[in-house]
Amino acid sequence: MAPELPVDTARRLVLERLRDDERFVVVSHEHPDGDALGSVVALSRALRQIGKDVVAVLDAADMPVPREYRGLALETVTTTVPDDLEQRTAVYVDCGNADRMPVPGVREGARTVLNVDHHHDNTRFGDVDLVDPSASCTAEILWDLLPDLGVEPDRETAQALYIGLVTDTGRFMYGNTSTRSHLMAADLIACGVAPFDAYRRLYEGVPWAKLALLGRALERVRRELDGALTVVHLRRSDYADTGADESETEGIIDHVRTVAGTTVAAVARELPGTDDDVRTKVSLRAADGTIDVSAIARAGGGGGHPQAAGFTTTMGEDELVRFLAEQLLAHR
Ligand SMILES: [Mn+2]
Structure with missing residues (x-):
């Protein structure tokens, strides 16, 4: 287990890896929820925007994703672990512990493992663990990294982050909802998110x-x-x-x-x-x-x-x- 770093130190180390490394694999936990999927999509898109080679992997058993998340920009997500894994930096998003990793071998096989999460009981399985329990969702931690990566989120990236935010805060009603959550929402809406469209996709059309x-x-x-x-x-x-x-x-x-x-x-x-x-x-x-x-x-x-x-x-x-x-x- 890696030593427990202060959040701002861990944040700086993660930023360094995201900036300096060239090839990534982005994964999350089994039965991914809105925050897990939104974080996978948003981080993959953000890194591609700054010229990185990114493979986003979901387990085949978790595909197709639940109906309400199908509006996410999932077209580049694959179910195959890349064969050049040992040259890639793995980023686990929203994944609280090693038992919940559905894509086998990634942690063991990747060059470096970054663990970006907001679960307070995260088992800190990464080489760098950016674990911030004060964040309402993992999407909020990622959103906070974007300016330092030089990424202005496009509409699809903003939508992915918004879905993580809305679902993990219970539509801005749970106790984890903060000033920061609402500032993030305002920023994402300015990037082109349509809240009513997101609401309809997430909560209507119920079978x-x-x-x-x-x-x-x-x-x-x-x-x-x-x-x-x-x-x-x-x-x-x-x-x-x-x-x-x-x-x-x-x-x-x-x-x-x-x-x-x-x-x-x-x-x-x-x-x-x-x-x-x-x-x-x-x-x-x-x-x-x-x-x-x-x-x-x-x-x-x-x-x-x-x-x-x-x-x-x-x-x-x-x-x-x-x-x-x-x-x-x-x-x-
Ligand atoms: Mn979450």
């Missing part, structure tokens, strides 16, 4: 199957500890019956977390696989800000932010609910 899955989820809500713990458990059959795909689980937790009296909200969903291998992905939210849910996620083998975290488990529904209840009581 009927997604609403049907939400209906199923709301029927399944369990409230434990007098409602302090609110859990939804979705089975494989729920996806088969409604026709929803996994990515359409996103957003369900935002309904659950708003219920009065909730301290921790959880949405668990069974991952695809065989009947004797049932793994469940659990997303957690701190609903009233009194508990650091990343501590619960770490106890379950995962990680994340104090307000939003997750893990994957082989526990069945009742065992999982008991585990979450115990954890909630232990961390309250």
Whole structure:
């Protein structure tokens, strides 16, 4: 593990590499969200704008990306790791820990590894770790680097950054929303972002199957500890019956977390696989800000932010609910 550098030192070292190196590979975490995808696209475009050779790689299993992110300028993203990897600087964006790296071999094979992220529990797996938990999103850290790289973002780059910003701040509503987030939004709008277009792409055009899955989820809500713990458990059959795909689980937790009296909200969903291998992905939210849910996620083998975290488990529904209840009581 690299020594923990002050953020401004790390920022300077990352800028040096981005300016001086010529060939890059840009990657993010598995099941990339708006910030991960927006950051991959924005950084790749920005570096190309200053003449760099950039390969942006997503795992084939993560393609195509969820419907709401298809407006991003993804045409240059590939699923193949370049064979000259040992001559490239790898930039990991929005990737909190080494277990969440879906593209195998990049970290081990690249010449240098830059780790640019805002997760407070980032495992600092890079040669240089620019980890700034005060940033609302990784896109915000990248946006802040652009002037020093001599990049004036074009409309597509600005849109990619904006999607990271809007999704990670919960449309400028979560606690990570700051003066800087709004200044960034103003700047990106000046670069040609149309907020209403971005809103429509991200939050409208909802497929009927997604609403049907939400209906199923709301029927399944369990409230434990007098409602302090609110859990939804979705089975494989729920996806088969409604026709929803996994990515359409996103957003369900935002309904659950708003219920009065909730301290921790959880949405668990069974991952695809065989009947004797049932793994469940659990997303957690701190609903009233009194508990650091990343501590619960770490106890379950995962990680994340104090307000939003997750893990994957082989526990069945009742065992999982008991585990979450115990954890909630232990961390309250
Ligand atoms: Mn993020």
